[in-house]
Amino acid sequence: MFSLGLIGLLVRRDLIFVLMSLEVMLNAAGLAFVVAGSRWQQADGQIVFLFILAMAAAEVSVGLALVLQVYHRFKTLDADALSEMKG
Amino acid sequence: MGLLWLIVAIPLSSAIMLAVLGSRFSRSVVTAWGVGSIGSSAVITMLVAADFVSAPPADNAYTEVLWTWIHIAGFQPHIGFYLDALSLVMILVVTFVGFWIHLYSAEFMRHDDGYSRFFAYMNLFVASMLTLVLADNLLLLYLGWEGVGLCSYLLIGFWYRDAANGLAARKAFIVTRVGDTAMLLGLFLLFTSLGTVQIQELMHRASERWAVGSTLAVTAALLLLGGAVGKSAQLPLQVWLPDAMAGPTPTSALIHAATMVTAGVYLVARTHGLFALAPTAQFVVAVTGAATLIVAGCSALTQYDIKRVLAYSTVSQIGYMFLALGVGAWSAAIFHFVTHAFFKALLFLGAGVIIEALHEEHSIFRMGGLRKELPVAFWTFLIAGCSLAGLPFITAGFYSKDLIIWGAWSAAQGHPGFWVVGIVGALLTALYTFRLIFRVFFGPIQTPVSKRPGYAITVPLVILAFFVIVGGYVKEPLLAFVQSTLPTMLEEGAAGMTETLSGGIAALAFLSGLYFAYLFHLQKRSLAEAAVANPAGRVLHAWWCADWGFDWLYDRLFVQPFLWVAQINKNDFIDAFYTGIARLTEALYRALQLAQTGLVRWYAAGIAVGSVLFLAIVVFS
Numbered sequence: 001m002f003s004l005g006l007i008g009l010l011v012r013r014d015l016i017f018v019l020m021s022l023e024v025m026l027n028a029a030g031l032a033f034v035v036a037g038s039r040w041q042q043a044d045g046q047i048v049f050l051f052i053l054a055m056a057a058a059e060v061s062v063g064l065a066l067v068l069q070v071y072h073r074f075k076t077l078d079a080d081a082l083s084e085m086k087g
Numbered sequence: 088m089g090l091l092w093l094i095v096a097i098p099l100s101s102a103i104m105l106a107v108l109g110s111r112f113s114r115s116v117v118t119a120w121g122v123g124s125i126g127s128s129a130v131i132t133m134l135v136a137a138d139f140v141s142a143p144p145a146d147n148a149y150t151e152v153l154w155t156w157i158h159i160a161g162f163q164p165h166i167g168f169y170l171d172a173l174s175l176v177m178i179l180v181v182t183f184v185g186f187w188i189h190l191y192s193a194e195f196m197r198h199d200d201g202y203s204r205f206f207a208y209m210n211l212f213v214a215s216m217l218t219l220v221l222a223d224n225l226l227l228l229y230l231g232w233e234g235v236g237l238c239s240y241l242l243i244g245f246w247y248r249d250a251a252n253g254l255a256a257r258k259a260f261i262v263t264r265v266g267d268t269a270m271l272l273g274l275f276l277l278f279t280s281l282g283t284v285q286i287q288e289l290m291h292r293a294s295e296r297w298a299v300g301s302t303l304a305v306t307a308a309l310l311l312l313g314g315a316v317g318k319s320a321q322l323p324l325q326v327w328l329p330d331a332m333a334g335p336t337p338t339s340a341l342i343h344a345a346t347m348v349t350a351g352v353y354l355v356a357r358t359h360g361l362f363a364l365a366p367t368a369q370f371v372v373a374v375t376g377a378a379t380l381i382v383a384g385c386s387a388l389t390q391y392d393i394k395r396v397l398a399y400s401t402v403s404q405i406g407y408m409f410l411a412l413g414v415g416a417w418s419a420a421i422f423h424f425v426t427h428a429f430f431k432a433l434l435f436l437g438a439g440v441i442i443e444a445l446h447e448e449h450s451i452f453r454m455g456g457l458r459k460e461l462p463v464a465f466w467t468f469l470i471a472g473c474s475l476a477g478l479p480f481i482t483a484g485f486y487s488k489d490l491i492i493w494g495a496w497s498a499a500q501g502h503p504g505f506w507v508v509g510i511v512g513a514l515l516t517a518l519y520t521f522r523l524i525f526r527v528f529f530g531p532i533q534t535p536v537s538k539r540p541g542y543a544i545t546v547p548l549v550i551l552a553f554f555v556i557v558g559g560y561v562k563e564p565l566l567a568f569v570q571s572t573l574p575t576m577l578e579e580g581a582a583g584m585t586e587t588l589s590g591g592i593a594a595l596a597f598l599s600g601l602y603f604a605y606l607f608h609l610q611k612r613s614l615a616e617a618a619v620a621n622p623a624g625r626v627l628h629a630w631w632c633a634d635w636g637f638d639w640l641y642d643r644l645f646v647q648p649f650l651w652v653a654q655i656n657k658n659d660f661i662d663a664f665y666t667g668i669a670r671l672t673e674a675l676y677r678a679l680q681l682a683q684t685g686l687v688r689w690y691a692a693g694i695a696v697g698s699v700l701f702l703a704i705v706v707f708s
Binding site: 006009010013018 | 687688691692695
């Protein structure tokens with residue numbers, strides 16, 4: 001699932017999809033924590049998952065706001081077209 | 088006499104204060120501080136002098152040790168002042184003439200932006216010179232010596248916005264530095280071989296341990312002479328002084344009259360004990376003086392710039408002092424220093440008035456007829472000029488110069504050749520002085536006068552002129568006073584010559600110089616032009632005008648090779664190493680720049696690949 005997200009992140013050019021792929025990756029990490037927590041019978045995994053959840057919510061809100069701004073500014077959501085910071 | 092330290096401390100503290108707070112003060116406050124400090128210093132000097140004369144201390148010398156400067160393994164120089172007849176005469180002249188120059192500057196510099204800066208430098212200049220003169224050990228003397236050099240640099244380059252002034256300042260500093268290095272070596276030599284830097288102790292030990300004419304004594308004396316030659320602008324280091332005219336005119340007056348150039352004369356007189364042990368060195372002093380006297384006199388004859396004429400005349404007059412020192416007429420040299428200080432300060436201040444009145448016009452060939460326009464300047468300039476040229480019986484310059492010329496033959500180390508040089512020098516002096524006076528004050532008016540001097544300028548002129556006249560009549564008491572410190576001239580007598588006859592011939596030289604100047608520069612000016620027009624005259628004129636080609640020679644001998652070596656050295660090994668580092672960094676930066684594509688997905692891929700690699704390393708190693 002993590003790899004799936006990573007591949008999505010790398011091949012999609014639309015920023016919305018990139019963000020979604022990022023979510024997938026986060027979920028993968030969260031799932032890994034939950035699985036590990038249940039494997040070793042410890043509550044830590046679930047606590048960290050809650051953290052990840054909260055962080056993901058914050059990240060998505062900031063990310064979406066950025067995407068909106070980018071769209072306002074460049075009228076596109078193509079990540080490759082946004083290469084102004086090229087050295 | 089306990090006030091001695093104040094003489095140095097007042098100008099010094101005033102200089103520091105003006106340097107730090109000067110820009111916040113109003114002009115009148117700056118004037119009050121700048122001029123007042125030197126004035127109070129002069130008053131204290133006079134009090135000290137009165138005290139010294141009325142109740143002479145034991146051995147005719149008074150030492151005031153303030154504190155120990157350094158204390159390392161037996162090396163223990165003090166901050167201490169040593170007052171005897173020689174240093175007393177010097178500080179009297181420095182503070183007194185210095186005060187009038189400061190008063191004059193208060194008006195002369197009134198419109199300058201750097202008013203407070205100017206007074207800070209001037210005060211520091213006087214303070215350094217006083218330190219130099221009063222120092223009881225060679226190290227403190229050297230401190231004053233360098234302080235004087237620094238201040239001359241600052242003041243010559245005072246109008247720093249003009250690059251030429253900066254160059255002149257640098258030249259003065261570097262050329263005198265050549266002499267300073269020699270002097271420093273001499274100082275080291277004296278300390279290592281005699282183990283002290285206290286001047287009196289040093290002279291004492293030197294005469295005890297060294298035989299007359301021993302190599303060490305001669306070497307040390309010659310090295311000290313090197314310093315004196317640099318500071319006093321004698322051959323072959325005289326090139327800086329004419330260029331030093333780039334500074335404001337009061338500065339020139341101060342450099343030429345009271346401070347700086349007389350430091351060399353003072354140094355030789357102060358260390359007379361050492362020079363007495365080294366007849367060779369003393370002979371070199373006399374020859375240097377004699378040569379400089381003639382060379383600078385000829386150069387003065389050909390200059391156009393009023394201040395440069397005066398500069399060369401200073402070089403030439405200091406040549407007289409060196410000649411006197413060299414033949415052992417110590418007190419005559421000091422007497423000439425005193426009279427020279429008065430009339431040269433007066434000449435420079437007068438030249439400042441003229442230049443300001445004529446819109447910064449420096450060339451004497453575009454001046455003329457100023458006799459009626461600037462009467463005060465004319466009369467004072469005339470008095471000073473007569474004194475410089477040695478007008479018999481009236482002026483101070485005659486008495487002092489006559490004494491030197493007589494001493495040049497009759498003294499123990501004297502020689503008829505020196506006497507001839509002295510007479511020729513007197514002729515040249517009269518010639519260039521009256522050339523200057525006739526060109527500037529007589530003849531038709533060429534540039535209209537635009538500005539007349541105020542009281543702060545005329546009062547110093549008149550007072551200095553008074554002292555120029557009176558100076559000659561204090562000859563006997565002054566000589567007697569100075570001889571309490573300096574050895575009396577050993578008279579050997581001159582075959583077929585008496586003092587009166589020598590004086591008569593000197594007066595004759597003056598008169599013929601006056602006559603030729605009158606002929607060439609007032610009555611028949613075409614004669615002067617004709618003399619320059621023929622080929623031999625033109626070559627000679629150009630040669631003398633360019634200071635006998637010394638600048639050209641030094642440029643070829645030292646400056647160009649140095650620049651050439653510097654050019655080669657620009658890409659030496661060490662430089663190549665550092666340039667290499669710079670190149671490498673640049674190349675790396677170019678390589679890394681390629682990675683910065685601006686494509687977010689490439690960055691993400693980079694992070695992914697990097698973390699996979701990192702994990703792989705952690706797991707498999």
